[in-house]
């Protein structure tokens with residue numbers, strides 16, 4: 209009972225907005241009456257228009273009255289539509305108005321009404337022109353529009369042209385509006401011969417028994433060949449009678465039974481109703497309520513670095529560079545058809561259209577020569593510019609403009625960005641602010657030689673998020689082996705940082721702690737996946753929306769999930785000292801964490817293959833390259849050369865998988881970061897940093913000294929799976945025995961301790977040391993006996 213009450217109140221709440229039913233009835237009646245008024249005026253106009261015409265100028269004179277049935281109103285409106293307008297075709301208008309009125313009056317959904325109006329207006333114009341054409345002697349039939357249109361069209365297409373146009377219009381109207389087709393016409397004609405409806409197939413009877421209509425049921429079920437029908441033609445009347453009799457019996461019964469159609473789709477689910485009630489009582493869940501007075505950092509904390517916003521154009525420099533490019537190419541017998549310059553903050557892009565017949569590879573090969581003759585570092589040739597068909601030569605500006613963080617944060621593009629984790633990286637070569645969503649990347653790899661702007665880049669990422677996100681929405685895990693770069697963020701520990709439960713410092717500087725944190729993040733990832741599964745959603749965004757809508761019960765472990773951004777400032781150092789222990793969890797996080805809001809940003813000075821391994825690279829589609837020292841390094845990070853030709857100081861290449869974009873990274877200096885963190889740090893905070901799940905490390909070694917009693921209950925099953933498949937992988941055990949990753953990993957370690965599989969070999973599966981089940985049984989039996 210209570211349930212139904214709740215449901216009805218919920219459905220009452222969901223009343224559609226728009227015109228109320230009463231107003232629809234009133235408006236509908238108004239339209240119907242208006243259409244009648246028009247109709248009568250138009251009809252009467254035909255008989256009275258000559259008498260009434262002189263009256264039109266004396267509309268206000270009350271002494272005079274018109275002959276029209278609706279007096280002056282009728283005379284004026286008809287004159288407007290019939291005489292000045294469309295003539296006889298104007299009758300379509302009251303028709304359309306009447307139909308609209310009926311729709312409103314009866315509350316019929318307005319679906320299809322628009323097309324009626326469109327077709328009505330098409331007919332209006334067509335008829336008007338047709339009458340104008342055929343009834344030249346009686347211009348009233350076509351109205352002024354029809355008459356003038358005819359004159360106009362005939363001036364260009366002549367009489368025959370207009371006739372053909374009218375015919376084309378007629379065909380379009382017949383085909384589109386009345387579904388006309390030659391087959392239907394043919395059918396219609398043949399149907400005329402018999403009295404049966406033309407839709408049923410008809411078989412002519414050459415022997416004079418009359419035509420035979422195939423019963424639809426027979427048609428479908430038996431589909432007899434024509435010859436069969438002739439052989440059984442004596443039965444035909446019986447069959448017909450039978451079917452007819454059947455129909456007669458069934459039809460009235462069906463008609464008598466009243467059917468009530470209940471709309472079943474809008475009924476809210478039980479949990480929804482509860483959630484609606486909760487939302488009604490308490491409002492949507494607001495994750496920011498714990499720090500309701502939190503103030504976002506303001507723009508004045510940032511410096512404009514002397515840049516006034518725009519870039520100064522040095523005409524002389526442009527001209528000089530252009531001449532040099534043209535001359536250099538001329539020296540190599542490459543003619544230029546066109547050249548265009550786009551001035552960016554640090555580089556100017558000269559777009560060249562070479563003369564016909566010039567091979568692109570020829571220009572590409574001249575890269576070094578062009579750079580030499582322009583006497584400039586950082587020339588990059590893009591041949592051809594993707595999607596443009598031109599060749600780009602990027603030449604550094606003599607006086608580069610600093611792109612301040614302030615200018616990109618203040619930009620409309622960033623301020624209005626509807627992204628989950630918007631990052632304002634800087635400006636493109638055409639001086640546009642470049643904003644991307646970290647959540648879409650979903651992980652970022654950043655490389656560059658020392659002093660080229662990596663730390664500034666990381667600060668730009670972090671400050672973008674600080675300017676856009678509330679402490680409840682995003683948490684950072686900062687790894688800073690250099691111990692100095694990210695220290696400033698200590699001040700916002702209790703607002704924005706996440707850490708392990710037992711650690712004192714939130715910013716991680718030593719390697720064992722990094723390993724623990726990464727593993728803890730893996731646990732957090734698994735937990736989050738469990739929550740997503742329980743909530744039946746696919747990603748963190750949907751999950752949080754559901755949580756905000758109070759559709760998930762916190763008592764079941766549900767909680768608002770903040771995004772977690774893991775930033776590692778010096779990855780090379782880490783991977784050199786910890787190797788696989790770091791690589792594996794990072795690869796795992798990178799592979800799986802995108803849906804649950806954990807994003808990784810990894811920076812490295814040394815983009816060599818032993819640092820950025822294939823496993824890491826494959827999982828980081830978004831990459832940034834600041835200037836690197838060699839082409840090989842550039843290839844390692846971007847899969848192409850180019851980063852070695854950048855000019856440094858924040859000049860960077862960005863790719864998210866396909867296209868490479870040159871950007872000038874926004875500059876945010878250390879004092880600015882200090883000001884931002886101080887501003888945030890001085891505000892009320894959470895009691896502690898965001899705590900990650902506890903991870904119990906295997907500090908006592910590799911963790912493979914398991915005793916036999918400690919073995920997992922499924923140890924033997926897992927061993928059999930591995931030996932049969934001859935493939936030592938945890939995911940195989942996971943799949944076959946339906947286990948979680950952690951448990952499968954533990955079993956693999958136990959199998960290693962038992963000497964069934966070999967040691968961990970990175971991305972490759974472990975070697976299986978036991979050849980078959982018999983050997984396995986022997987091994988395990990020996991173990992228990994020993």
Ligand SMILES: Nc1ncnc2c1ncn2[C@@H]1O[C@H](COP(=O)(O)OP(=O)(O)OP(=O)(O)O)[C@@H](O)[C@H]1O
Nearest residue numbers: 657658659660661662663664813857858873874875
């Ligand atoms: N976007 C930028 N615009 C202007 N100048 C920049 C920019 N980025 C970096 N610089 C200049 O380059 C210097 C070095 O930058 P940064 O400290 O970020 O280098 P790095 O790559 O982190 O070096 P390291 O690896 O040694 O820490 C900065 O102090 C600054 O003067």
